Amino acid sequence: MRQGDFVTRKSYGGDVMFKIERIDQLKAVLRGVDYRLLADAPLVDLTLKNLTESMDHPRSSSPEFRESLRRLAVAQVQLQEKNQLSVAHTQKVNAGYFEVPGKVLHLDGDPTYLRKCMQLYGELRVPAEGFYVPEPQMADALHRLLPQIKPDIVVITGHDGILKHRKAAGPGGLSSYKNSQNFVNAVQIARQYERNRDAMIVVAGACQSHFEALLRAGANFASSPARILIHALDPLCIAAKLSYTSVKDTISMLDIMDLTVTGLDGLGGVETRGSYRMGVPGIQHTDEHV
DSSP states (O other): OOTTOEEEEGGGTTOSOEEEEEEETTEEEEEESSBSOEEEEEGGGEEEEOOSSOTTSGGGSOHHHHHHHHHHHHHHHHHHHHHHHHHHHHOSSOOOOEEEOOOEEEEESOHHHHHHHHHHHHHTTOOEEEEEOOGGGHHHHHHHHHHHHOOSEEEEEOOOOBOGGGGGGOSSSGGGBSSHHHHHHHHHHHHHHOOOTTTSEEEEOOTTOOHHHHHHHTOSEESOTTOOOOBTTHHHHHHHHHHTSBTTOEEOHHHHGGGSSSHHHHOEEOOEEOOBEEESSOOOSOOOOO
8 A cells, every 4th residue: 555545444344435645654644535534544454445536526526425516506506596586676677787706715724625625616606715724823824814805704624523532521622622622713713803793604613523612612604513524525515505695695504404415413503694795787798706
């Protein structure tokens, strides 16, 4: 086995697909392909998987995510049709319209997942700026980036998990988690910049994150209520839905859960207004968002 190979772990029944990040003597450091999970395992515990296509491409990930992405694309078409009808009913003249979807600032503690997310934001026509930032540095990064980018939606994600040696202490304390405290710190900085949860939406957390602490810090949506692994692109699904939901409409996690892979066990949140606006008259000869 070598760096870049795709493998599963025998001791876990081959439940998660990994890519070998590096090999240290007789142990491999593993990065989840579909789930935001970092792990290590002895080489003897690994089973090599021969794949015919690159698992780094977002559309070649799990069937569950491909179905989730299909539903998201359908939902966006339905939202666009709804908004077009709204304009048609209110305009006294046929002046056309232009779109202002919500702008996303995406901070990710994993550069591979960030690349996947940015590619999909582009395919879904969601205006987004993404930055690879290690989790301990996210709060400082937001302090600097928020005044520059002025986003409507902030995604704060990366890697997390309940620490093995802290499992006995239970899921209540932030010290039992790999990065939940870092995510909480980042959310708090975001809320210092903008307190109104409708004016700036915050989606925060990763696998097994401290859901309640993230909501208390000010997140609109967070992972993970059931302390499960979330799909690597679940936060993107929520952000994309919010970007194209009208500011006149309020949505809850019940409206979004079918667009994600892990549903209510993986993510939850509070009722939130969308961030999509329409303007008139139509702007000619440009595809750029306002």
